[in-house]
Amino acid sequence: MQQREWKMPHTFIIIFFVVVLAAIMTYVVPMGTFETEDVTYDYQGEEETRTVLNPETFSYETDADGEPAREGVSLFEPFGEAGFLNYMFEGLVSGDKWGSAVGVVAFILIIGGSFGIIMRTKAIDQGILSVIDKTKGKEGLLVPVMFFFFSLGGAVFGMGEEAIAFAIILVPLVIALGYDAITGIMITYVATQIGFATSWMNPFGVAIAQGVSDVPVLSGAPFRMVMWAVFTAVGIIYTMRYANKVRRDPSASYSKEANDYFKKHNNVQEINGKFTLGDALVVTALALGIGWIIWGVVSDAYFIPEIATQFFTIGPVAGIIGVVFRLNDMTLNDVADGFSEGAQQLLPAALVVGMAKGIIIILGGDAADEPSVLNTILHQAGGLVDHLPEMLSAGFIFVFQSVINFFVVSGSGQAALTMPLIAPLSDIAGVSRQIAVLGFQLGDGLTNIIVPTSAALMGTLGAARVDWGTWFRFIFKFQLLIAAVALVFIMISVLINFS
Template structure:
């Protein structure tokens, strides 16, 4: 009898059992809360304000006897309540247009739809074959060049969700060059998160963490720039090693099914081999649109609502060009149908965002001034920092932030929630606040590469048609390398009293 091969559970299944665990915790861990305050800090000449918790104000919610109270989650709650079976709906409709979950869900679906239109024109496919024809013998340069620029994007302006769109374009290209879908995810999303984690100026991570920790914003840049260079080099070397192995032996790929899908899709296309004026206009629209997005993010701090609208505009313009120039025999109806099909491809990733948010809702939410199990976990874990030697305290901060990132994936949200607690405790432990910020940014950014609660990761994997279980099997070893490297830099920072 043939032994049945063990198959990695679907992402939805994994998150469901995490929700079950979160539900069980509510029966055993009492709820706690903090008082909050507004803090103001200077960020590159602009005054920013964040609401942060006050560490010494933590208190448990109590029962009638004055004892810490637990409030086990019910199976179902009517009238908009948060019961166990409500986690999906409540997660999907939580938040606002500026972030998780509803804003990110809309962002992912609009990006998918916009690129559905762009890909329907076949202009990108024509461009891919034109690039392949002109870069024969120099294909290997694509990996280090793309990885470098995406890492720089993550470091400079906190690039993350935007990688989804680039993955849709670049994954078919790297597969056509003989690599695989995993390589495409590495040079886009993974590169951005390495840059995000090691940044010296990321406005959504290190800048906020420094601001709320009373550390001069953008200080310590030389150390972080050197760290970014090392991490980026390691990422490039690992990606090139894997990509070359796949090119020599396609069976070594972790994403064989995805690769076959993209190759089959490419083979089934009716391409005339000519890069027409219409094709060039679509590509030019995409290029100018990306410049517009980068300008908006850097100059005016555009975020999810603006970027989603920009991608929609790019997709709509490409569709109109496709109709006018009859690219791939496009009609007006094809614009609508391809938008729907593109959004449908990223629907699973959008659903994961809601499910992941449901975990936090079951734990009572992530608001510091409202009773929740998450606040209690935060307080108890934070209290361990001041009972350890300096190096262990710094390492624990890295571990702690990595764990919290499973529940609070937003870099800015996590900074506002954890740094007001960790920063003063690091003083007691003899660790500089700059080291505490370093532990935060590395723990936050690097785990975005692996946690299934990351909307940007799941969106990119959706674009690559790679399920999270397959991704986990591939990325686990690289994640250990990154974590080991992060510990080395934390040790160095402690040794030189980084401040």
Template sequence: MENKVWKVPHTFVIVFFVVMLAAIVTYFVPVGQFETKEITYSDNGEEKTKTVLDPESFQIVKDEQGNPVHKGTDLFEAGGEAGFLNFVFEGLVSGDKWGSAVGVVAFILIIGGAFGIIMRTRAIEEGILNVIDKTKGREILIIPIMFFLFSLGGAVFGMGEEAIAFAMILVPLMVALGYDAITGVMITYVATQIGFATSWMNPFGVAIAQGISGVPVLSESPFRMAMWAVFTLLGIIYTWRYAASIKKDPVRSLTYKSDDYFRKDMSNHDLNVKFTLGHSLVILTIVAGIAWIVWGVIEHAYYIPEIASQFFTIGLVAGIIGVIFKLNNMKVNDIADGFIDGAKDLLPAALVVGMAKGIVIILGGDSPDAPSVLNTMLFGAGQAIGDLPASVSAVFMYLFQSVFNFFVVSGSGQAALTMPLMAPLADIAGVSRQVAVLAFQLGDGLTNIIVPTSAALIGTLGAARIDWGVWAKFIFKFMLLLVAVSIIFIIIAVSIGL
């Protein structure tokens, strides 16, 4: 009798049951709200303002009889309200073009479409075959070099969503070199999040958190630089060892079957295929486009709307080159077909982004000055942390930020919601505000590697054709290692009076 192998549920199924749990919670946890205030802080000599919650202003909302209000979730709501069965639509249309969910959904689909055009030219495949031919015996060096560069990108300018596009290039390369799609995700997205979490200057995370907490922006950089170096080295060693084991026995990979998509694509070609001028121009377009994106992010704080349009431009130019040079016998209509096919490939990832946002909507949203169950959960956790000894409080701050990141994945959004509460609580618990910021950035950044509510993660997994359940099964051990090292760094920070 064969043993039945437990199959990890589909990402949609997991999100559905989390939404169901959130709906049940709304019947037992009362809604609460904070008042907000404007604060100013200095960032590189520039004065900035941020709307944050007032930690002393929390109140449970009560009815006319003075009883706490429980806004239990109905099965269905009309008039654009959020009932349990409304969560998919309401999640997909929530937010704006600057963030989750509708902006991120559009971002993912446009990037998918742009790379669909690029893939139609076959320039990526020919380039990969060319790299394989020229790096025989030295291909293992690609892993530490790429991991280092992506981690640096996450640390310096908060790289995250951009990893989706890079995964479309590097995942097929990793599979072609005898590794797997998981290796491709590790050296792109995971590396960016390790850099993001341990950064000394990330403008979307640590800089905002320090400004809100009232500590000098970009202060204590040497400690964070050392932390970034340790975490990045840890990630490189882990990925390198894993990749080597897969190279020896590819069948061991959890994505061995799904990687067939990339293997079959490569098996139709041999290493004697000519890498033509047209292919070179497409690759040059991608490199120039990425340089344009990096410049825009660093110099002008380009975000989702600008970056999506930049990727669309890259795809369009690549398509025109493909038609002119007749790459893969391309015609004008193939540009449109490539865009459609590419967007279609990332449609499941885009849908997950909207569905995951539905979890927050069911809990009442993430606005601090609107009544919600999420605000009550935030306040309750904050109160519990404040009563513990210094080192324990700091560790629990980190664990709380990690859990809270499931609901609010945005680094700047989570900073605005949690740091006004955590900073004064740190004072009460005898923990420095700098340590509170450290707990925030580690909790916020590292959990992006596993939480299914992270649009960038789901987009990258979609590009790599990895189901979230399979990814969670693989990354769980590495996450435990990251948590353990994070706790060690937090305890060190407390003990040296950071």
């Protein structure tokens, strides 16, 4: 009798059982709360304000007997409250347009829809064919060059969710060049997170963490620039080795199903005709739109609502060009169908965002001033720092932030939640606050590459048609490698008293 091959559970199943674990914790771990306060800091000549927790004000929520309260989550709650069975809906409708889950879900669906229109014009396919023709013999440059620039984007302006859109374009290209979907994810999303985690100026990560920790904002840049260069080089070498292996032997690919899908649906070799004026106009509209997005993020700190609208604008503009120039025999109805199909492709990724947010809701939420199990976990874990030797304390901060990032993926949110707790404790442990910030940014950014609660990761995987189980099997070794490199840099920072 032939044994069934074991398969990694679907992402929905994994998150469901994490929710079960979170529900059990509510019966075991008492709820705690902090008081909050506003802190201000200077960032590039402007005063920024953040609401953060006060670590000295932690207290347990108590029951009628004055004992720490453990309010185990109920199976179901009516009237908009959160029970175990409510986690899906409550997760999806939580938050606002500025973040998870509602804003990110809308963002993912709009990106998918807009690029559905763009892909319907076949202009990208024509462009891919043109690139293949003009880069014969130089295909190997694509991987290191793209990885470098996406890593730079992550370091300079916190590029993350934008990688979803680029993956839609670049995954079919790298597959047509003989690589695979995994390679496309590595040179887009993974590269951005390498840059994000090692940045010297990222406004959504290191700048906020330094500001709320009372560390001069954007200080320590030379050390971080060296760190970024090393991490980026490690990422490029690892990706090139894998990509070249797949090119020599396609059976070595981890993403065979995704590769087959794109070869079937985006077979550029079957496209007849040349790169026309209409194709050029679609690509130009896309390039101008991306330029507009980059300008908005860098100049005016555009975030999810603005970027989603910018991507939405690109889609209809490309659709109108497609109809006017009869690209792929497009009609107005094809524009609508393209938007619908594109959004549908990323729907599973959008649902994961809501499911993942449900984990936090079951634990009581991530607000420091409201009773929750997460606050108690933060308090207990933070208290360990001052009882460890200096080197271990620095390493523990990195591990602690890596674990917390599973629950609070937002870099700015995690900085406001954890750095006020870790920074003063690092003083007691003899670790400089600059090193505490370093542990935060590495723990926050690097784990975004693997945690299924990351909306940007799941959106990129959705665009590449790679399920999280497949991704986990591939990325696990790389995750261990970069974690080891991170610990080396943390040890070096302690030895040189990085401050």
